[in-house]
Amino acid sequence: xxxxxxxxxxxxxxxxxxxxxxxxxxxxxxxxxxxxxxxxxxxxxxxxxxxxxxxxxxxxxxxxxxxxxxx
Numbered sequence: 613x614x615x616x617x618x619x620x621x622x623x624x625x626x627x628x629x630x631x632x633x634x635x636x637x638x639x640x641x642x643x644x645x646x647x648x649x650x651x652x653x654x655x656x657x658x659x660x661x662x663x664x665x666x667x668x669x670x671x672x673x674x675x676x677x678x679x680x681x682x683x
């Protein structure tokens with residue numbers, strides 16, 4: 613009979629994963645780059661942001677409705 617083993621953890625001890633950290637860093641870098649964009653392109657950037665937000669909402673609603681129909 614040996615000593616009891618300590619449970620091994622697959623996490624590196626960080627309370628959050630690497631995914632959210634990467635997303636925040638990319639968002640900051642893109643935001644800094646967009647801050648240097650001339651004013652004439654701002655309207656196009658806002659339109660793109662609105663399209664991406666609408667697509668994300670549509671994807672979420674479609675996912676929820678699709679799961680509901682499978683039941």
